Amino acid sequence: MLPDLEKIRAFFAADRFAAQAGIVIDAVAAESVQCSMTLTENHLNAGGTAQGGAIFTLADLTFAVHSNLPLLCGERVGITVGQSNSISFLAPPKGRRLIARSTCLARGKRVSVFRVEVRDDQERPVAEMIGNGFTRDSPS
Numbered sequence: 042m043l044p045d046l047e048k049i050r051a052f053f054a055a056d057r058f059a060a061q062a063g064i065v066i067d068a069v070a071a072e073s074v075q076c077s078m079t080l081t082e083n084h085l086n087a088g089g090t091a092q093g094g095a096i097f098t099l100a101d102l103t104f105a106v107h108s109n110l111p112l113l114c115g116e117r118v119g120i121t122v123g124q125s126n127s128i129s130f131l132a133p134p135k136g137r138r139l140i141a142r143s144t145c146l147a148r149g150k151r152v153s154v155f156r157v158e159v160r161d162d163q164e165r166p167v168a169e170m171i172g173n174g175f176t177r178d179s180p181s
Contacts, residue, residue, distance in 0.1 A: 043069060044113050049106065052113060059102040062095060066106055067140075074107040077140045090133040096168050097128055100157040103141040104172035108153050117176065121153060124175040130168050136161035151176050 043049075050066050053059070062084070068075040078084070078099045086092040101123065108121040139159055146154040152175060159168040 042114065043071065043110065049113055052109075053102070053106060056102060056105070059098055062098050064099055064102050066102075069106065069110070071110065072144065074103055074110075074143045075140060076103040076106065077138055079138045080134065080136075091139065091167070093128075093130060096130065096139065096159055097126075097170070099139055099141045100128060100159055100168060100170040101126065101172070103143045103157045104155050104170065104174070107143040107145065107155055108172070108174040119177045121174040121176045124152070124173045126170055126172045128168055128170040131166045134161035134167045135165055136163045138162040139167060146171075 046066065046069055049069055053066060062078060063081065064076055064078045066074070066076050076099060078095070080091055084091055084095040104123065111117045112120055139161055141157050141159045143155050143157045146156055152173065155172045155174070157170040157172060158166065161167055
């Protein structure tokens with residue numbers, strides 16, 4: 042059983058970089074996590090489109106939430122951290138909001154793999170990330 046959304050949000054409030062970027066955890070289920078971010082002028086690059094780092098941060102937090110659900114559910118002690126990530130930027134967003142959705146591709150005792158798709162609020166594909174997580178023995 043998953044903890045309630047407010048408990049999950051409280052845990053990830055400690056991710057101050059994502060919080061300052063305006064990322065919100067919208068929905069959490071065992072099979073998928075959704076996070077979003079409303080684009081502001083602070084998210085734009087010199088060309089006037091969403092900066093790649095902003096898009097990556099959204100995808101990375103979505104990965105972090107999904108990969109750490111077992112920790113938050115009390116199923117294990119160790120926190121999962123990113124081991125490697127690969128992101129492909131597909132198109133600049135046309136909308137004002139980015140939505141990231143994750144799916145788990147594989148989960149073992151130590152290593153997990155997630156796909157995160159980022160779309161704009163017009164459902165246009167913006168980016169796709171594959172995140173590999175490594176679960177440490179303890180949260181510290």
